[in-house]
Each structure stands twice: as structure tokens, then as C-alpha cells.
Amino acid sequence: MESHQPSRNRRPRRLLAALGAFVLPLAMVTTASSPAQADLPPTPEGWNLVWSDDFEGQAGALPDSDDWIVDTGTSYPGGPANWGTGEVQTYTDSPDNIGLDGQGNLRITPRRDASGQWTSARIETQRADFKPADGETLRIEGRLQVPDITGEEALGYWPAFWALGSPYRGEYWNWPAVGEFDIMENVNGIDSVWGVLHCGVDPGGPCNETEGLGDSRACPDSTCQSGFHTYSFEWDRSGSSSQLRWYVDGQQYHSVDEAQIGASAWSDMTDHAGYFLLLNVAMGGAFPDGVQGSATPTDATRPGEPMIVDYVAVWESGSGGDDGGGDDGGGDDDPPSDGVDARSTIQAEDYQGQSGTELESTSDTSGGQNVTRIGDGDRLRFDGVDFGATAAQQFKARVASGSPEGVSGLVEVRLDSPTAEPVASFAVADTGGWQSWQTVPANMSPVTGTHTVYLTFTSGQPADFVNLNWFTFSTD
Template sequence: MSRRFSARRLAAGSAGLAFVIAATAAAVTALPAEASLPATPSGWSLVWSDDFNGANNTLPSSSNWIIDTGTQYPGGPANWGTGEIQTYTNSTSNVRQDGAGNLLITPIRNGNSWTSSRIETVRTDFKPAAGRVLRIEGRIQMPNVTGAAAAGYWPAFWALGAPYRGNYQNWPGVGEFDIMENVNGINSVWGVLHCGVNPGGPCNETNGLGASRACPGSSCQSAFHTYRFEWDRTNESAQQLRWYVDGTLYHTVNQSQVGSYWSNMTSHAGYFLLLNVAMGGAFPNGVAGSATPTGSTVSGQPMRVDYVAVYQTTGGTTPPSSPPASPPPAGNRDAYANIQAESRNAESGTTIYESYYVGALNNGNWLRFDGVNFGATRPLDFVARVASGAAGGISGLVEVRIDSLSNAPAGSFAIANTGGWTSWREVPANVGAVTGTHTVYLTFTSGQPSDYVNVDWFRFRR
């Protein structure tokens, strides 16, 4: 939705729609409305969720969501970069919880203009750990309007690369995953990857690499359906992105299709999630073949969101298998690649959380990593991905020690509250000269006993 769609892609997608609908698989019964967050699937752990169980006529949680307003980000492209014509607001007329477990985003006509809403997660770090699969899922009913009355409706559930926040000029290189898009009330879901450079590049921008299909069973507009996106890092050199509707796979992009641009969209801190209903713009206009919305477009038809959830595989063999739970053999750790904190060979006083980071760290705790190979050239520094929800005045050091806990730190940095225990920051620090293969300790030192840091990963740089 931050991107600029081309009429070429849209016309092509529209032309194939009749075939897609005709080829729809056997019906899948849609879940009833207003279901609670489902039980966490076997083999997965819940990373984050919101089931919108707030009181009627209240805004979504400000600890989870930012509400965008106006017609662009400050300094960003006009009309959100897509040509959409509505103004986003934080009014409960446009965005509210309904008291029955749903979030409603409702476009409203005001004379010749429209208002609607767009929200994005506070968190910007949704990303699978090495060897894991990340699953982003939402149970959504698209605006229940079709035909001429739906012209210009553009509901979406999607994700943008973290570096876009505050920059607004680095799309599509930072990556965009469109988990669910729909236009003009058509019974179809589109899933699209945007990446690389614009125009052209490996993702054929501004088209993107996309696919679409009809919603199984009941139409996308008449019932809730579950839209899911997976980022699979179980094979680090052959990663894969997958799109599903009601558990049916309909689109796949492999790392090899993106080539060298893959690292641009995956090496940063992660992604933030967005929900919105736009009105008009390049996508609905391209499918309609004319400007939308029109005089026939009806006002006030909401997108309903039952829940949004993010999961990660726990390391079992179902779903896709993960690397062995045991640490790598001695001498087999690359000092210049991410070393996951939970892969430690030994520890003192630490706890693994959500299967991908080590937390509750305080004075005197430590992690040991055997067989870290620095090669023949010394590192210039090291960087760690850390987060802290410590109270004001509580802080401490993250230190690197080589070969022995009793050795002086080779490098360290101080850490205090970053905005929350999963508000991740990549913090660098200088490090002394070291070459060859060594045992590396992360140690934690503070003048007070409270927990002050969580660690996802660290690596050295040269």
C-alpha cells in the first residue's frame, strides 16, 4: 500500500480473474464470526497478537498500534504513494473495536471526499530467527459490498520493512509483504512481494511478484477467512516466502528469484504490520479501467478483523524442520554471522523466551559460545540485537570476553530502556584484537540486581 501500482499489473491480474474463480478448489467452511484467538498451533510459539477484545466504540490498543492520519507520512509521498484519495483519521467513526471481538475499519463518504483508517504495529521487528519459520496471520472479513457499490474499496493486511519508518523514500528495497489485498469487491485475494528497485528489478516493480485466487467456500466479502504469510529460514541459503488463504497455499517466492536483493529486505531489524481500507488509487482504478470511487460507491462498509497473530516455529520437526537443537560443533561458528543467543553452549542465570531470544538478564549472568572462528583478520567491532523494558534508572553493560570469564572485557556497551522488552535495537561497540578460533562469553554487569536486557543475537564486524 505504500507502493506505486502500475496499470499493467492490474489489468493482467483482472484479465485472469475469471479463470482463477472458475478454478477455485473445493469449498472450505469459513469460521464463524467473532471467534477468539485460536490455540497456538502445534510446533509454533506465539510471538505477538491482538484479538481486539476491547469495549465497544474504543480505539485499538495504543501499546500495540499506531493510527496513521492525513494523506501521507511527514515528508513521504503524497496520497501514501498509491494515488488513494481518502484521508485517514483516528475517529471511532473510521476505526473502532466493536465490543464483540472485532476491529472495524470503515470508509465514510463526506460529500465529495472520503475518510477511512490505517493502523500499523508499534513493533517493527517481526522476523524469523535463523533456522525458523515466521507466520503472520489475520482472520478478516473484507467489506461486505460487491459490484458497482464496491468501486474503489481497497482493504489490505500487509507488512513493511522497518527502515521505511521515518525514511519513506527507501521502498521497495526494504521489502513489502502484501498478505491480503482486495479491490472493488471482487471475490479474490491478492498476495504480493515488493522488493529490489523501482522500476524493474527482481520483483518487476511496480508490479511486484504476485498471485491471486478466489476465497475458498464463502466469498471474501460475505465471511471471515484466514490470511497467512510465512517466511521460511530453515535453509538459510534457500529461504522461501509463502501465502495462504484458509490454509491453502496459493503463492510462493523463492530466495533465488530475488537474487542479491534478498539481503536488502531481510538483513534489517524486521517488519511492521499494517491494516487499512483505502479508497481509490492505482490498484482499484487499474482493475476497473477508470477512476474510483464513483457515484455508485456506497459508504460505510467496514473491514472486520477478528485477530492478528505472529508465530514462530519452536524448533521441532512439524511444521518444517529446524536445525538441531544442540549447539554447533567446536570451530564451526562464524564470528561474522549472527550468533543466536539461545544457541549458547553454557549459561548462568538465563532464560530462553519465545524460542528465539535470551532474557531476564541481570548482574552476574553469562552465556558461553564455543568455537567462534574469527579467521586471520581482527574484527573492528561487535553488534548485538538487544531490548530492554527496565524501569527508569536501571541499566547495565553487555560485555564480550574471550576464552575465560576472568579475562577483562574485549568490548562492551551500556543498555537501558529501549521502549519494551521486545523493542529491539542493534547496538555496536568497539572490540579488541582477536584472531583464530576462541570461546566467546557474553557477560552482564550492573550495579543493581534488576533484569535490564534481553539478547536476540550478536556478531562481530570487520
């Protein structure tokens, strides 16, 4: 949730429908749609609780001032107007906009007065030093329900749970270099959670500003609006290269590696004291306007629907995070128990992250779903793919295309970063129809070990050029 530079002008090419997401075995997962719980979940073995708030207190009270700052007005003093994003509301500390509900929740509620002026609320932690120690993993988590409103009545709603680099306080013009982690964003009542990293320079830079590096997916089991969900972010410094990961209800849907950002930008966003956390519900602004394609909120937007927050917690683990790799004690060529065998048939819809694609039912002999509407710049991410100790040297994929004459592109395999050099690729054009399937082989550079596999798609034209059903790797 950029609250500093005019930035949320992105309009997603397609809303993401990652319904086939892989479930990670995380300890700190709570039931998505169950009622608000009275206490924090227990601290899992091997983790330490750094800080938390479960919003217990008298109904109508503001959150504890020892823990939280309540922001008011339309900007920081001396900072960008309208919090830098074009949002239209004024933040207040009024009980009409913010307060505990007496049942262990915080409620942030947008209102509109008789003259059409919007108000809402935004809070940020007093602490601005949330950062993992070297070799450890920091986990930031919140359990909340976004405003329960959809359709035209939801246009302009922009609830968010996020973190900003501590040097931003008092400066207000050093974004995005100081870093921003958008743990949960939701706009316009859409059943989708966005997780985004902002860094580097604006515009452009390693984080593709002002858009940022992000992914999104639908909430599991119930819509984001209809129930409570747990939104989590991990900053993992346990390996030789740091990684950031985003989860909803324990299911990872986005990650960014240090190598993707580069040493200089990564240092700028991580070598300071740490981060502070924020919760707010904005109305209007570049992100909801961009998704809608026109200005929000509108006359049809209905005020009064709150974001309800059960708890916010920060844990730190000395053992680091689980990247899906490791050895399960089997033979050299055996996949880890929680990994994926590179030599198996990997279904395209079983990705852990994606950008720009959709799912549809397939008429191919395997049945199920295929990934569709794949075009230039789109990608799929598959975590913990184990190639074993015997090098894989061939890549095969099941593809179909109904692209018009002259439209073609490359299907590429990259390891551990979507910007790494491809280890394999093949070209594909019209196969006779979007459900006319062919298995296409390609030689690849020898690969061993366990990797995050990115399938990227490159074309000289903007039109979609391929569907993907499955892929696999082999030694010959």
C-alpha cells in the same frame, strides 16, 4: 499495499479463478465463514506465539496504543503524497472510521461526507521487528472479513493486511528495497485475494516493480466479501534457501524463493531488523483504478461498509514449514504421503499457484476442467512433485489449440523457480480447435528428487496459444 511510491498501476490481464486449489495440511486454519470468534486459535504444537491482538475491548475504543499506531492524514510527514498510491481518502482516528465493536473485532469503515470527501482508517504495529530467527519459520496471520459490498457500489474499495520493512519508518523513500509483503489485498468487491511481494528497485528489478511478484485466487467455500477468512503469510528460513508463502484458509496459492530474487535484493529486504504490520481500507488509487480501467471511487460507490478484523497473530516455529517434500518411509521411488507422484497423471487444474490463466470445462475424454487462455508469460505452479530416485527423462502433456495462423509458443518445465532454465519444452500451434486434444511428448534433462514444478509458456505473440488438460513424467 504500497503506501510509499506510486505503484499500483497494474491491471491484471485476467482475474484469477483458482477454484481447483490444493489444500495444504496446516495446523492454524479456521473456518472461513463462521462468526467472529472470541479468542485466538490455540498455538499449535511446535510453534510459539510471538505477538497477537484479538481486539477485545469496549465498543468504540481505538485499538490498544501499546500495540498500534493510528495513522492520520494523506501521507507520512515528508513522505509521498496520497500515501504514494493515489488513494483519495484521508485517514482519521475518528470513531466513525475506526474502533472496536465490543464483540472482539476491529472495524475500519470508509465514509463520504456531503461534499464528496472520503475518510477511512489505517493502523500499524508499534513493533517493527517481526522476523524469523535463522532456521525457523515466521507465520503472520489475520482472520477478517473484507467489506461486504460488490458491483458498482464497491468500486474503489481497497482493504489490505500487509507488512513493511522497518527501515521505511522515518525514511519513506527507500521502498521497495526494504521489502513489502502484501498478505491480503482485495479491490472493487471482487471475490479474489491478492498476495504480492515488493522488493528491489522501482521500476523493474527482480520483483517486477511497480507490479510486484504476485498471485491471486478466489476465496474458498464462500466469497471474500460474504464471510470471515484466514489470510496467512510464512517466511521460512528452515532450509538452505529461504522461501515466502501465501495462504487463504490454509490453502497455499503463491510462493517466492530466495533464488528468484537474487542475493543482493534478498539481503536488502531481510537483513534489517524486521517488519511492521498494517491494516487499512483505502479508497481509490492505482490498484483499484487499474483493475477497473478507470478512476475510482465513482458516484455509484456506496460508503459505510467496514473491514472487520477478528485477530492478528504472529507465530514462530523452530521446525520450519512444510514444503510438501520429504520421505514417507516407503521405497526410493514412492512419493511422499503429502506429495505428488511425478509419474501420475497430474491434472492441470490442480495447481497451487498460477498467473494469467483461467479454468473451463473440458470435452476431453478425462472430463473435468482444463486450464485455458494460456499465453506468453503465463505460468502454473505444482508443489511437492516427487520424481523418485530413478531419473525421469520424458515429459508429456495433453494440449489443444485454436490459435490463429502464425501464432504458436513453447510449453516449458522449470524446477523450483519460474526463472530457472527449462528442463523440458515443446512447441505447440493450432491443433484444430481449443478442445481438439493431442498428447505431445518431449525429452527432458534427467530429474530425481522432489521439486516445485513450474510450467511456463513462452510465445513471440501476445495472443493466447494453448489449453492444457494434464501432464506427466516418465523414465522413457
